[in-house]
Amino acid sequence: METKEHDTIVVLDFGAQYSQLIARRVREQHVYSYILPYTTSAATIKELNPKGIIFSGGPASVSTVGSPRPDPAIFSLKIPILGICYGLQVMSIMNGGEVIRPLKREYGYAHLQLLETPSRLLKGIDNNAVVWMSHGDSVKKLFDGAVCTCSTENCEFTVVENEERKFYGVQFHPEVVHTPQGSTLLRNFVIDICETKAQWSMESFIETEVARIREIVGDKQVLCGLSGGVDSSVVAALLHRAIGDQLVCVFVNNGLLRKGEADLVISVFKEHFKIRLQVADSEDLFLDALKGVSDPEKKRKIVGKVFIDVFEKEARAAGDISFLAQGTLYPDVIESISPSGGPSVTIKSHHNVGGLPPDLAFTLIEPLRELFKDEVRELGKELGLTDEIVYRHPFPGPGLSVRCIGKITKERLDTLREVDAIFIEEIRKAGLYGEIWQALATLLPVKSVGVQGDERTYEEVCTLRAVTSEDAMTADWFKFPPEVLQVASSRICNEVQRVNRVLYDITSKPPGTIEWE
Ligand code: XMP
Numbered sequence: 001m002e003t004k005e006h007d008t009i010v011v012l013d014f015g016a017q018y019s020q021l022i023a024r025r026v027r028e029q030h031v032y033s034y035i036l037p038y039t040t041s042a043a044t045i046k047e048l049n050p051k052g053i054i055f056s057g058g059p060a061s062v063s064t065v066g067s068p069r070p071d072p073a074i075f076s077l078k079i080p081i082l083g084i085c086y087g088l089q090v091m092s093i094m095n096g097g098e099v100i101r102p103l104k105r106e107y108g109y110a111h112l113q114l115l116e117t118p119s120r121l122l123k124g125i126d127n128n129a130v131v132w133m134s135h136g137d138s139v140k141k142l143f144d145g146a147v148c149t150c151s152t153e154n155c156e157f158t159v160v161e162n163e164e165r166k167f168y169g170v171q172f173h174p175e176v177v178h179t180p181q182g183s184t185l186l187r188n189f190v191i192d193i194c195e196t197k198a199q200w201s202m203e204s205f206i207e208t209e210v211a212r213i214r215e216i217v218g219d220k221q222v223l224c225g226l227s228g229g230v231d232s233s234v235v236a237a238l239l240h241r242a243i244g245d246q247l248v249c250v251f252v253n254n255g256l257l258r259k260g261e262a263d264l265v266i267s268v269f270k271e272h273f274k275i276r277l278q279v280a281d282s283e284d285l286f287l288d289a290l291k292g293v294s295d296p297e298k299k300r301k302i303v304g305k306v307f308i309d310v311f312e313k314e315a316r317a318a319g320d321i322s323f324l325a326q327g328t329l330y331p332d333v334i335e336s337i338s339p340s341g342g343p344s345v346t347i348k349s350h351h352n353v354g355g356l357p358p359d360l361a362f363t364l365i366e367p368l369r370e371l372f373k374d375e376v377r378e379l380g381k382e383l384g385l386t387d388e389i390v391y392r393h394p395f396p397g398p399g400l401s402v403r404c405i406g407k408i409t410k411e412r413l414d415t416l417r418e419v420d421a422i423f424i425e426e427i428r429k430a431g432l433y434g435e436i437w438q439a440l441a442t443l444l445p446v447k448s449v450g451v452q453g454d455e456r457t458y459e460e461v462c463t464l465r466a467v468t469s470e471d472a473m474t475a476d477w478f479k480f481p482p483e484v485l486q487v488a489s490s491r492i493c494n495e496v497q498r499v500n501r502v503l504y505d506i507t508s509k510p511p512g513t514i515e516w517e
Contacts (some may be wrong), residue, residue: 012055052080057086091143097142121388206383215363236249237273237383249277325365442515475514488502
């Protein structure tokens with residue numbers, strides 16, 4: 001973890017669903033922040049030299065035997081600590097305070113009642129400000145040396161502070177949007193109390209990351225698979241900035257891409273960035289392997305296998321490659337580390353990439369592994385990628401094979417590409433692309449009767465789907481103004497020969513998934 005160059009704040013994770021959000025809110029103050037499991041030893045933290053520590057909330061109750069506790073030596077590091085919810089409670093009981101479980105758990109909005117006691121943490125926060133509460137336990141007796149600076153109707157010790165030791169605690173959640181002045185509180189802690197310099201920005205990230213990549217890579221070569229998606233595009237642009245022609249990109253045109261996709265990738269990366277790009281035109285290979293297959297699982301397996309075969313060939317053709325670049329993001333990194341998973345974050349530096357033969361055991365290079373998705377977008381823009389690339393909707397690895405339901409043929413894929421292109425074009429024209437997480441069309445293996453002019457038609461049915469979502473785990477269908485669907489439907493039926501009926505999918509996830517498969 002790169003921590004030396006700029007001031008950092010460590011978020012100690014007690015299993016909160018909001019830990020990532022806390023780190024993001026701190027970064028929004030232009031101070032670098034990352035998450036460590038609560039089991040991280042005080043010695044490790046000391047070595048990392050953060051300017052402040054935030055204890056996250058968590059689902060446990062401090063009174064439960066075996067509930068998470070940080071290393072007690074953390075309280076002797078002379079580093080400011082802010083405890084949020086469970087973080088406050090755990091700090092309290094480990095420093096002479098008491099916590100009780102009232103009969104009723106408090107969940108929802110509350111209003112702050114500021115007390116007379118001076119408070120650094122609450123500087124600039126209004127009396128009566130709205131905050132978001134979600135807790136079962138409450139502090140009953142303050143921890144040593146602490147004073148209470150704020151209450152709410154149902155919670156006496158809502159904000160507590162020990163100015164001398166720089167220990168602070170809040171019962172509510174300053175990191176969520178339901179606490180509108182939460183960022184002021186976090187800024188007070190991060191900037192004023194922890195005395196950090198707000199120097200972390202995408203420009204500084206690029207500078208340190210470029211230097212780091214150059215140092216790691218030396219005069220060796222790096223291979224990067226481009227998919228056309230945001231993450232791999234940003235990885236390629238960043239690596240190119242760092243090592244220029246030592247980067248070789250591979251783009252596999254599997255014939256399952258959207259309309260114009262291959263041209264876009266070539267024009268951006270080869271023509272604009274002048275990146276060494278190997279394009280593997282493998283449409284026939286994929287379509288031959290998929291011939292006659294309708295089972296979604298089988299399709300996925302086939303696409304995965306052919307991809308590995310093609311990629312392997314390209315990797316060998318690329319020459320003497322030492323590194324393989326991947327667009328792993330911070331949420332993937334955190335997910336793979338459980339809160340109790342070990343003393344510190346270890347970085348996997350050497351392992352085989354799924355499916356590639358052992359003699360192609362590259363060292364992985366993952367330059368985005370410290371970033372959240374919106375930061376990746378910001379980075380992409382800073383590196384000169386266009387909005388079209390940076391704000392793209394997600395697109396599945398197996399491409400249109402999961403959207404062309406039933407047997408896949410070139411003809412059906414072409415039909416689907418046309419439908420998809422019209423749908424996306426109409427969404428863009430209506431100015432709605434940015435409001436939608438993902439929009440997609442599928443082609444069903446169903447024919448229905450229609451009429452066009454005086455003629456009876458018997459053609460395929462397509463579905464349109466657009467969803468809003470935060471993380472693709474859950475999703476809701478997008479409520480289009482009817483005119484947008486009307487124009488899309490009428491254009492599809494008029495312009496796409498083999499489709500005569502358009503359905504709009506109004507299933508949320510769950511129970512539906514985003515893709516149809
Ligand atoms: P589902 O359909 O499971 O999709 O609700 C959730 C998100 O994941 C994408 N998706 C995939 N992405 N390979 C990928 O790279 C896949 O096999 C795959 N299947 C689904 C989907 O587009 C959505 O964003």
